[in-house]
Amino acid sequence: MFETIQGHQTITKHLANEIDSQQVSHAYLFSGIDGIGKKKTAREFAKALLCQDRESPGCGHCSVCLQIEHENYPDVKIIGPKAGVDSIKISQVREMISELAIKPYSGDWRINIIDGAEKMTPEAQNSLLKSLEEPLSYNIFILVTSHPQSILPTIRSRCQSYHFQPLSMVEMEAAFFEQGEFEKQAVTEAVRAAGGSPGMALYLLNNGEIQKERTHYLRELYSLLKGDEIKIFTLAEVLSKDKATSQEMLEFFIHWFYEVNLLLEGHPLPQQGEPNPAHRAYHQLLENEKNQAIIKTLFEMMATIQYNVNLRLQWEKCFIKIMKIQKG
Numbered sequence: 001m002f003e004t005i006q007g008h009q010t011i012t013k014h015l016a017n018e019i020d021s022q023q024v025s026h027a028y029l030f031s032g033i034d035g036i037g038k039k040k041t042a043r044e045f046a047k048a049l050l051c052q053d054r055e056s057p058g059c060g061h062c063s064v065c066l067q068i069e070h071e072n073y074p075d076v077k078i079i080g081p082k083a084g085v086d087s088i089k090i091s092q093v094r095e096m097i098s099e100l101a102i103k104p105y106s107g108d109w110r111i112n113i114i115d116g117a118e119k120m121t122p123e124a125q126n127s128l129l130k131s132l133e134e135p136l137s138y139n140i141f142i143l144v145t146s147h148p149q150s151i152l153p154t155i156r157s158r159c160q161s162y163h164f165q166p167l168s169m170v171e172m173e174a175a176f177f178e179q180g181e182f183e184k185q186a187v188t189e190a191v192r193a194a195g196g197s198p199g200m201a202l203y204l205l206n207n208g209e210i211q212k213e214r215t216h217y218l219r220e221l222y223s224l225l226k227g228d229e230i231k232i233f234t235l236a237e238v239l240s241k242d243k244a245t246s247q248e249m250l251e252f253f254i255h256w257f258y259e260v261n262l263l264l265e266g267h268p269l270p271q272q273g274e275p276n277p278a279h280r281a282y283h284q285l286l287e288n289e290k291n292q293a294i295i296k297t298l299f300e301m302m303a304t305i306q307y308n309v310n311l312r313l314q315w316e317k318c319f320i321k322i323m324k325i326q327k328g
């Protein structure tokens, strides 16, 4: 567990120990500068607690882990300021609280993550306080914040606190080099510009080469959805290079169609993201039900490639199915 977290070993070791020894707390406060990995750690913690793979919990590939990653798993609630609003409203906290008494949908826990917890209005903080004072056995709260001093002392004192330190340039570089995903020169430049925040460094890196490549694949897939059958085979060929590539692109596509789904349902994109031209094109092209059927097909593909299969053939089948869905 926690393999994907850069740095913060002391914290992740503590959390892993708590899981192993079944001494998980009911409330946590994760503090530290933006983009440093607090929310990611909260998500990984949830995965480790709820993962279907009990041999290596937090596997990242089972349907529970993937749904948590896409903030779509019923037992992991995440709230934060809504797009264009600078505070977490009492109604959002009340909605979270109203579900606390419901037993978890499948696992042993319900995890309630409040991202940007300092942005809770005083009323929202007060209504949360009561739930922290009388916790129900299966609920866990994780408050994620870059300004812990703006949170009521009475709330802070009920949480187990973990302060995330900025990473050194050496640590960040080492972590990115180990992943081997980016050019060394690009990593050094991004790390230098990121002020100890791996999230920022990753953002800078992603908006370079990888972003270009993914935009290209989205264009290809768009042509496929418009009926260009050749793309079934050309895409299947490049994406089936190896299992890691297939897995990564599947995760990307699933994430992508989830975002399209948000737009189709009239919700804003997460992390204050503005729809880009590709979002708008897919939004216009797809209908809600078809989009969801495509997500389901991608999940099935994800399950299939865990076995030793002919990747190219599986991708072709997957794309044929997606094309059929779109044709209706």
Ligand SMILES: [Zn+2]
Residues within 6 Å of the ligand: 047, 051, 052, 053, 057, 058, 059, 060, 061, 062, 063, 064, 065, 066
């Ligand atoms: Zn898992």
